[in-house]
Amino acid sequence: MTTASPAAREVAPRGGPDRLRWALSDAWVITHRDLSHWARRPAQLVVGLLFPVMMVLMFAFLFGGGMVIPGGGDYREFLMPGMFAMTMVFGIETTFTAVSTDATRGVTDRFRSLPMASSAVVAGRSAADMLNSVAGLAVMIACGLAIGWRWHEGPGAALAAVGLLLLLRFALLWIGIYLGLAIKSPEAVMAVQILVWPLGFLSNTFASPATMPGWLGAVAEWNPLSATVAATRQLFGNPGWGGDSWAAQHAPLMALAWPLLILVIFFPLSVRRYRRLSR
Amino acid sequence: MPVDSTGHAIVAEGLRKRYGGTEALAGFDLAVPKGTVCGLLGPNGAGKTTAVRVLTTLLRPDAGRAEVAGFDxxxxxxxxxxxxxxxxxHAAxxxxxxxxxxxxxxxxxxxxxxxxAxxxxxxxxxxxxLADTGAKPVKQYSGGMRRRLDLAxxxxxxxxxxFLDEPTTGLDPRGRNEVWEAVGSLVAAGTTVLLTTQYLEEADRLAAKICVVDSGRVIAEGTPGELKGAIGGDRVDVVLRAADEIPAAMAIIGRVTGGEPESDPDTRRVGAPVRERVAALTEVVRALDEAGIVAEDITLRRPSLDEVFLRLTGHRTDERAGERAAEEVAA
Incomplete structure (x- = not known):
């Protein structure tokens, strides 16, 4: 060996500021790990980013011709906000698989046996997933612009819409973390898909809740995804369904309230689940 | 008993951990002197991994206390x-x-x-x-390489x-040797090592002291030599040509080895613990030959973990652990 092994006393924390600095640095190391995954597996990254684009092309060109939009609007203008929100919802699968793989393989335990900040494992994970979602959303926006989608209410409203989409993703991320820690089996992502796809389709994304059977329409109108889709359609100035229910009338409020409610429930649940790994 | 943290790198006192109805640790005591290697030997479910998880801060015990490197x-x-x-x-x-x-x-x-870093x-x-393969993704590594990287x-x-929790489980003999060599060089450098294993051979090779774990506590401890003495050391196994010669063969083998012979009519096998390995083997062969009993196969082997347990605890380990121990001896 060329140098002496590092000794524990040289690197042990010395006080509060040290701890905070290291909590941030630890979280960054975990985020950086995920970014390295992108660099190591560019094909997977590209496929992940292009899958929603394929969905857009499929709906816009395969089914789009047969769709009638309320008020005679452009179908692609109508479609894109729903596709943005769907992309955010499907991100839950990425989070789940990553968290659950680490827990099963013992990587989470290795992190827990290190003198790192315990918050960093989940904080780093959520930062990485949010970066991934920002990239995904950017690709989708570019795709939308390429097929003729536009925002009409100015850049401020458009940015607010992007904020609502990322807020939904951030809230769902904690459901992904919670399920990943609770289920600890990456193969169970199939089960998660079975939960997530109905959430995606049982909404106002493709069809008007008014045309669904009564109870199904009510579920679709109150779906958190529907709130974000309706609110972003308003903010982008794209055509939407409208609707008489309270949820449909107050879409922007619901698009804030739903993610916050999910966060209030699943953030503490995830933290508790993480702590319970030591029980 | 007060914790002696001066001479010991690991001290555990009365550790308890309960999962539902099973007590994974039931008053687990351990003291490992600094700079030594201690092997925790026991079958699946004996509580070895739970003990390691408590000692590495991954799991909170329900009761008891433990210090590692002087820290609670x-x-x-x-x-x-x-x-x-x-x-x-698992290589994490x-x-x-x-x-x-x-x-x-x-x-x-x-x-x-x-x-x-x-x-x-x-x-x-x-x-x-691993200098040559350091740039490759871990998923292309062999089992032995992964385990060495894990060790690093x-x-x-x-x-x-x-702490090495079953460091060679699932490795082929070559991978196992790679890990054993790596551990050997660490120990030479003065690191205290606690090793859990289901393999007597592994504990024997690496550990100065072995603690046998069963039902969440240490039931026997000693040097590998002491433990082997306690359980009768190596065994001779004879497979007979005819099952009706078992009683005669048992009498002869019992007399020659001085041990308590056991038999299995289904496989026509008669076995007994031996003290002097080669001497016992030649004696057995000669005595059987003189009695006109034909043996199809004669082997000298180490006692399997199952047999160690049978002697120390009076009950058998679960089937799977026993099978794996037998495979290990065969390898």
């Missing part, structure tokens, strides 16, 4: 973690990243700066014979106490 594993967990290295049953590595990236990442989480990663890759990750801060 519950109250001073964060400080203990700077002194403890853990190599678990990021499969996508390269071996080097893994080590750099863990080094940074030990709060070495980036430059030092990189330097340390290169040193460890060199030391574990456990050594980033040169821990004073290293």
């Amino acid at each position: 594993v519950v109250r001073q967990a964060a400080r203990a973690r700077y002194h403890v290295g853990l190599v678990g049953q 590595l990021d499969e996508v990243l390269s071996g080097r990236q893994n080590l750099v990442m863990f080094g940074r989480l030990y709060h070495l700066g980036l430059a030092r 990189r330097r340390r990663a290169d040193e460890l890759l060199e030391r574990f014979g 990750a456990g050594l980033i801060l040169a821990p004073s106490v290293l």
